[in-house]
Amino acid sequence: MLHFLWMCLIGLVAGALAKLIMPGKDPGGIIVTMLLGIAGSLVGGFVGRALGLYQVGQGAGLIMSVVGAILLLAIYRMLRRGPA
Numbered sequence: 467m468l469h470f471l472w473m474c475l476i477g478l479v480a481g482a483l484a485k486l487i488m489p490g491k492d493p494g495g496i497i498v499t500m501l502l503g504i505a506g507s508l509v510g511g512f513v514g515r516a517l518g519l520y521q522v523g524q525g526a527g528l529i530m531s532v533v534g535a536i537l538l539l540a541i542y543r544m545l546r547r548g549p550a
Contacts, residue, residue, distance in 0.1 A: 476531055477503030484535035490543070506535025 481503030510530030514520040519530070 473504060473507065474500060476528060477501070477505075477507055479503065480506050480528060480531035480535045483532045484539050487532070488536055488539050502538060503531060503535050506533070506538050507531035508534070509537060510534030 478500045481499035481501070484502065484506060485499060507530075510527075510533050511520060513534065514530045
């Protein structure tokens with residue numbers, strides 16, 4: 467249970483940092499920001515394991531979580547914009 471709360475806290479911080487780095491009009495409040503950060507942490511952990519930065523079962527750090535959240539935010543914006 468404590469691991470889940472810690473992941474939510476890191477996700478909240480990572481999502482907020484991603485939105486600060488990539489400002490713009492995005493729907494959603496603190497819940498969407500937290501979900502973006504948690505998903506970014508999962509993506510960052512996957513990319514980190516693929517690059518050999520993390521071992522299997524090891525979670526991503528704050529920096530990789532922010533990188534993953536930025537990546538997801540960029541993909542979201544591309545999909546939302548659609549074809550020109």
